[in-house]
Amino acid sequence: MLIASFMSVASLSPAPVRKFSKNPLIAFYQSSIGKKYVVAGTGLILIVYVLGHLVGNLQIFSGQERINAYSKFLHDLGPILWLVRVFLLAAFVTHIVATIQLAQENRLAKPRKYAVTGYQRSTMASRTMLISGLIILCFVIYHLLQFTLQVTDPKFRHMHDSLGHHDVYRMLILGFKNPFVSLFYTVGLFLLTNHLSHGFASVVQTLGINNRKIASFVASGGQTLAWVVFIGYVSIPVTILLGIIK
Amino acid sequence: MNFKLKVWRQKDGASPGSFKDYDAKDVPSEASFLEMLDIVNESLAASGEDPIAFDSDCREGICGTCSLVINGIPHGPGKGTTCQLYMRRFADSDTIWIEPFRAAAFPPIKDLVVDRSAFDRIIEAGGYIVVRTGSAPEANSLPVAKHDADLAMEAAACIGCGACVAACPNSAAMLFVSAKVSHLGLLPQGQAERESRVIHMVRKMDELGFGSCRNHYECEAICPAEVSATFMARLNQDYALASAKKVLAV
Known part of the structure; x- marks a missing residue:
């Protein structure tokens, strides 16, 4: 009887779902930690981009000439700009694909949730990474359609300053004058902040750099940096709506 | 009451x-x-x-x-x-x-009893050292730095209860595996098999259907042996270095 009950248990235990290739590089990606490295590595690339993009955008406060010259500089890079764009797009897609694969594995690993939730340490940010990430994806698509491809408002394409450069300055002001655009932008940025407040520290942990001495600094530093990103980006639509930048 | x-x-x-x-x-x-x-x-x-x-x-x-x-x-x-x-x-x-x-x-x-022998399968995959048995060697012949000895002892405090897996929203066994890998990997006796150990234990953990870490640290919060989540960062690094060596075939 006892043996029979144990055998029924054995037959229920999950069959090995994950197999590993003989090729060590493929096997690394097939492992949970390998995929996490890919998510963290691409996350780091995107974090560097978010910070670089912020520095670029903040030039709006230095006036029309400065930010339009910056935009011309970027466009004059030509093939290099496209190389960077393809690289960023690849990092973005890989970040999402690897995360979705991990999420599927994790769903299988926890087939039943507890009747009572007793979270001790996790945060709202850490528990909503997947959903905040997917909404950020929607935001990024809209953002690219609006300011990069300029399909939401065709007027943007024909804006030139006195030097004949594309007038990014007026495009931003015109775009953010619409309170709905600004609101959607702020919501998108808030979700990005939420994502990064867990993401920054997670990158350090997953890449194996974290240790006891720096752990609390990494956690609070990550949150601070995420809010710096929020304030930095959102300062642009806020100052435009308040009429400080005209 | x-x-x-x-x-x-x-x-x-x-x-x-x-x-x-x-x-x-x-x-x-x-x-x-x-x-x-x-x-x-x-x-x-x-x-x-x-x-x-x-x-x-x-x-x-x-x-x-x-x-x-x-x-x-x-x-x-x-x-x-x-x-x-x-x-x-x-x-x-x-x-x-x-x-x-x-x-x-x-x-x-x-009822409330579950089969936790998956942890034994992970230990079998590499949570040991191969040594000649016999009389104990002279203790001072193998010096261990105080810092390493302390860390190894902290990792070795893991009692393998499985609460980390239970607390994890993904049922990850990362805290357990990181404690076992670190406790041997920090000591000189564990160096010979350090790379094969981490690769085999992590693969076994995946094969058995445990999830992956999303850095919620619920495991650290409830661990009765107070094993630190920073051991998981150590595990990640050990695993990546061992994998990189395999890829480069060095």
């Missing part, structure tokens, strides 16, 4: 389970949580009902056999194991939810 219990009952792994209500009456406040269940079981046995099955062994907070998820928290509120949880932590007439550890890699056996 009196309590209302909502206990997960499941005949065996093949049958579906459900919560059943029980009244725990006249429980002394100094009773441990497991002793409270013993009291309930005595009344169940007296009335002819099948007693609630749960794991326990040393009841001294050392062995890691006792499990249970109490009100959503593995080993219940506070640090330490379930056997070291006393009923005075609860208020009189509290409702207490008692569930088994839930993870695909820990299949249910009966």
